[in-house]
Amino acid sequence: MKHLLLIEDNNEIRENTAEILQLAGYTVATAENGKKGIEIALQKKIDLIICDVMMPVLDGYGVLHLINKNPELVGIPFIFLTAKAERNDFRKGMEMGADDYITKPFNDIELLNAIESRLHKADMLKKEYQSNAAGVQQMLNEFGGKNALQYLTESGNINHYKKKQIIYTEGNHPVRLFYIEKGKVKIFKTNDDGKELTVGLFNEGDFFGYTALLEESVYKENAEAIEDAEIAVIPKEDFEKLMHSNSGVQKKFIQLLAKNVSEKEEQLLGIAYNSLRKRVADALITLQNKYKKESDAIFSMHISREDLANIAGTATESLIRTLSDFKNEKLIEIKEGNIFILNEKKLASLLN
Secondary structure, rough: EEEEEOOOHHHHHHHHHHHHHHHHEEEEEEEEEEHHEEEHHHHOOOOEEEEEEOOOOOOOOHHHHHHHHHHOOOOEEEEEEEOOHHHHHHHHHHHHHOEEEEOOOOOOHHHHHHHHHHHHHEEEEEOOOOOOOHHHHHHHHOOOOOOOOHHHHHOOOEEEEEEOOOEEOOOOOOEEEEEEEEEEEEEEEEHHHHHEEEEEEOOOOEEEEEHHHHHHOOOOEEEOOOOEEEEEEHHHHHHHHHHHOHHHHHHHHHHOOOHHHHHHHHHHHHHHHHHHHHHHHHHHHEEEEEEHHOOOOOOEEEHHHHHHHHHOOOHHHHHHHHHHHHOOOOOOOEOOEEEOOHHHHHHOOOOO
């Protein structure tokens, strides 16, 4: 059950509106002025606030200002009620961050529809989605953009890349979004001496190349196929059309695709402070988490020692020695170039 806060100085309007909301199945707390409304919002878990504009003690604009300044309250959907329908009042409320604006007199359906719409949007923005095609499609469906992702991926051309083939390079301007239909891709950076560091791994159903599009800047890394790959190439214009078609989709899409930032930060922190054994173990666990299939009893992967060293942030020779140690300790097995993880728990819990 959702908990609403109604702030209204007119006793008759406050009581009648609260009764309507309760009949609609909401729990309603009421306040006769903005100051008391803020106090209630801080005391109770509130899902949405309905607030009059013109009130004594603290008006609606003051209430919204204090809510936006308070970390405990910011983000709560906010609907203004007012008898004033002038455009300037409407613009002021929306520019301050109000989600909706209803003028008096209003009918029951108008109010209830506005509340339902804002609560639904808030729930969608809080929801976690998988960072792959299925997760994005689920998000788009729930926001009302049904089959938008399917349209993008199916309308894009499918490019075929051979193993080790470069897909894009640092410094170039992006003109497309990439979606992996088949294969694996790595994102890496290169220093002045030509040494590589892998900063991202992508699998079937993943998007990549989006950071430069979102920043409207050049690529800050390189992309290369780890194995033969089939990649849908989506024009920049189509991607931007999707992003601008729905503000809720736009916000969630950015949140979804930006999850890789925290992964990169964690990786770089490990490279800076972890031991060689710990870095190699973490690289193996990263590969397993990214590429293991549900049907795999034991994860295995054929990856060049150079690529694995670039993920771990170490020299290839050091990586090979460490893999040999792990093999002797029965943590992994190596057959015909394939690495089999035998003891995931011990690898994941290795200490520095």
